[in-house]
Amino acid sequence: KTRSLLFHFTFDEMLSFLHKAAVASTFIGIACTGSNVEYKLKPSHKIAEELKQLSRQYPHLVALSTAQEVFNLPTVGTQNDCTFDSDVEGCRNYFLTLFDSKAHPTESESYRAIPEVFLSGALHGNERVGPTAVLETAKLLLEAAECESLPRFITPPSPDTEKGVEWQLQAQEAASCRQEFLDRGISDHQRKWLARLVSTRRIVVSPMTNALGYDRNQREEDGIDCNRDFPFDVTSERLCMRTICGRTVNELFRQHLFQMSLTFHGGTEVVGYEWGAYPYLHNLSPDDKAQVDISSIYSRFAGSFQGTKPYPTGTMNDLVYAVHGGMEDWAYAGSWIPDKVPICKPKTYGGYSETKSVYNDSMLRAFNMLIETSNQKIPQTHLGTSQDLLDDTSSTHNGHVARNIRLALMAIELVEPYISIWGVDYIPLENDIVPMTTHTSRASKRSKVMQIPGDRQEITVSWFVGGGFDVASTNILYAKWDDVPAVIDGSSQPSTANMGTAFKTTRASHGPTRWKEGWQFDETKKHEGWNSDLTGYPMFNATIDLTEFRPGDQIAVFVTAQVDQGWTTQSNGVSPKGIGPMSHIVNARTNSEWRHESAGKVIQGRKDWFSIPLTLLISDEEKIADLSDRFIIHDFESSSEFDNEEETTRESSKSISQDEARGSGSFSMTFLIAISLLCAVILFGFAYVYKTVGRRKGRERVSDNEDMFAQQFEFDEELELHEMD
Ligand SMILES: [Zn+2]
Incomplete structure (x- = not known):
């Protein structure tokens, strides 16, 4: 049967068939790997592993650091804690910095002016939705930004060069990652939105701020409550900056100008804002109007699902309780209510420099909202899935992790108009x-x-x-x-x-x-x-x-x-x-x-x-047309850019026609059966066909763009030759 099939086809038909088979197997591949993820709360070793993986995978968009390496803070715990970091005793405090270092090189104005956001997954180690939610937020943002950055050349280089081959690969990668986003219910526009957030903000993500507590599944860090350890309205100068999680946050705020921040907790369901300290028990903050607007969209965008309501919003004093030394009010008011801010003199870990709790007028003016994620500190069910993540605020796909990913995205969105x-x-x-x-x-x-x-x-x-x-x-x-x-x-x-x-x-x-x-x-x-x-x-x-x-x-x-x-x-x-x-x-x-x-x-x-x-x-042209310096290939095989078939000289009669390529979605059952019979042939065909199609299209694109820019658009030589990567 195989033989008769083979002889029956002409060469062009054969190529067409191979192409269809290649497309089909690509689709089958995507379907098998599956892009819809059911969220699970991740243990500390898994989070550490994924953080390292993200920093390896997206080196131009994210950096992974530790408070030990950057701020010279000690690790906490013993050799039995955070055993995944076997080279040190105790736990490191990891944080990711999402930042588009290509768009904002260190000498640029935007490097200094880009708005900054801080996400803390957990100050209490047994309140466990936050770490997974902020890690998944970072992952989603990076996937979208990476995908949107492809292909990374202004104009397709000649397909015969090494760069040309790279461009072809990047264009295919772009088409496939965009399709994966669509498959999980994230539209083209939403993907571009996520990419914009990455490229226009600096986002510091600390999933396990209390690294030891999270590893041990305990509230405190070695017996001390991190969220009573900040120098705001504390009862003694000995009672602040005792913990490494507190000092890690302190150092990060000293190094940045955070405007927006989220601090995730659990045990109840609340989005809380100022005030949360005793001196202001029945007061609102001077930023109340904005806090009402922002907490309200956090609640609405997070949404609800079976067994939960949208988060109630209000002041921490009203909805939770007042505390001494809470991170929230410290981050909001530490720079402008100096009489509530002592100079900390802790005795733990050999003390901590007194200069570290002296703040200038700028460091501590953030909206640092308290997110109490869930009544259960460690919910086992209804965590949500990645399907339709950005739309689905009230159904089966929503859950504790899913809704807090959205909430975190909203903080990043709102930091700057x-x-x-x-x-x-x-x-x-x-x-x-x-x-x-x-x-x-x-x-x-x-x-x-x-x-x-x-x-x-x-x-x-x-x-x-x-x-x-x-x-x-x-x-x-x-x-x-x-x-x-x-x-x-x-x-x-x-x-x-x-x-x-x-x-x-x-x-x-x-x-x-x-x-x-x-x-x-x-x-x-x-x-x-x-x-x-x-x-x-x-x-x-x-x-x-x-x-x-x-x-x-x-x-x-x-x-x-x-x-x-x-x-x-x-x-x-x-x-x-x-x-x-x-x-x-x-x-x-x-x-x-x-x-x-x-x-x-x-x-x-x-x-x-x-x-x-x-x-x-x-x-002098008759049509409105997008001539932006990077055309995106939505679908590598059927982009409308290549529709003007008549104007194109065919390079090879063996190439697949546009019509055939476009019709490839409607392959029949016969082809599916044939796929299983012709596995080896397909593999060869896959490589050959993509190469042929890609090369021909690459040529068309080069000539199109050269014409446009040469005839109508006079740019600086330097810019014209500038390459993005
Ligand atoms: Zn808590």
């Missing part, structure tokens, strides 16, 4: 933020580029706003790139004063972001061209008058927005009174006078937030 330009005339831009790309020398000029027909009188630009709740105003600014002041590089936030006089403005209306409570999509405003997975987003639109521009003009379009101006309002019962918001996160978006620097990091307050610019290229 941003504007994402979505598209032009309802045609979407392919890329949002591509991780691991350099942002120097106005690289932004070509990271979002739309070709606009020269006879257009006006076009509509659409965008959405994130990182906040209320958009007070949002505008388009546009000018020819030639007239944009040199100081505007398009990647760091400009000051309004530096924008010069060349820009014209179109105002759009104000409105909510998608995180605003009660916001609902208005179906009547849905435009036909809108991508279906964006119907959950309030979109802003404004038109640009093009009559003064000519073919060849390159126009820079910035969108600005003012966000959450209502956060400065003071509630009744605030204490201390009359001082206004004290946190970085509120002031950073409401107060342009706000400036704090510490440990090489800076927070500059601003009212106007700027998007990464969109370049409009006025051309």
Whole structure:
């Protein structure tokens, strides 16, 4: 039978068949490996192992460190603790730093200004949802950022070179990881959102902050409660900074300017905020408005599931109880209520330098919310799965781990407002933020580029706003790139004063972001061209008058927005009174006078937030087209980019036609049977067919791009040749 099958086919048919078989086996492979994970609480050795694995797997996006190595703190415990680290006695305190070091090299302004988030998995070692939740959060973010960064070349290099082969491999990898995200219910847009979060924030993740307690499954660290060990409203200067988990957190806050932080606990279900200390038993904080908004979206985005309700939100004093020496109020107020902050003189571990509990005006102004994850400290069931993770806030897929991954993502989202330009005339831009790309020398000029027909009188630009709740105003600014002041590089936030006089403005209306409570999509405003997975987003639109521009003009379009101006309002019962918001996160978006620097990091307050610019290229072409410097191959075999079959000279009659390639999804049962009979042939065919198809397409892409850029787009030589990786 095999023989007759083989002879029956012509060579082209045979190739086509092999190709289908190759595609089929790829799908079968994906189905077998499975991308839907049922979450389980991980023991300490497993967490340590996975942390090491992440740092090996994503070296440009994450660094793994320990408090021992970076801060010279001792390990705690004996040779019977944390035995997975057999080279030391006791436990190390591991932490991950997620940071896009390619986008923000150490000498760049954005290295200092990027907003910072801290996630602590557990200060109490027997409250065990947090460590797994923050580890899974880090893993998801890194997977998305890595996937979104592929392929890592501006234009496909010649397929005959080593780089060309690498590009082909990266393009295939990109197609397959994007498909895996879709399979687990994470849309293209959601994947880009996750990648944006990684590339625009610095996120420090400490899954097992109390490493010894977590390893021993005990609340305290060697008998001392970590969450009574912070120098805020303690009863004695001897009673703070006694623990290594406390000192680890202390050192991290001294080294960063965290604006947002989460501290995971368990034993009840609460999202709690200030105050949580005795002096403020019945008071609200001067940042109460923002704390109410943020805790409320934490609760809603986390959601509920069988046997649980959405997290109640409120002050820790009201919903939990007041404590001395809690991490929460220390992280929020340690820099601006100095009379509650003693100089710690602990006797443990040979003492601790007194300078370590002297804080400058900037270190301790974070929103550090208390997350009590679950009534059971170690829940065994209903942990949730990775399926539909970002949408499924109220069903069987949700669970204790799943909902706290979402909650952690929300903290990362809200740390800073941003504007994402979505598209032009309802045609979407392919890329949002591509991780691991350099942002120097106005690289932004070509990271979002739309070709606009020269006879257009006006076009509509659409965008959405994130990182906040209320958009007070949002505008388009546009000018020819030639007239944009040199100081505007398009990647760091400009000051309004530096924008010069060349820009014209179109105002759009104000409105909510998608995180605003009660916001609902208005179906009547849905435009036909809108991508279906964006119907959950309030979109802003404004038109640009093009009559003064000519073919060849390159126009820079910035969108600005003012966000959450209502956060400065003071509630009744605030204490201390009359001082206004004290946190970085509120002031950073409401107060342009706000400036704090510490440990090489800076927070500059601003009212106007700027998007990464969109370049409009006025051309003689008839169609609007995305010319951004990296086209993404959604589906390596059927990308619409390659549709203009007539214009392409076929290189080889043996190549598979576009139609055949596109039809490959509908292989029949016959082919499935044939697969099992022709295993060896398929393996050969797989390699051969991918190579042939890939090479031909690589050529087309090179010539397409060369034409576009050579004829219509004159960039600096340096930029043109610049390679991303
Ligand atoms: Zn606790």
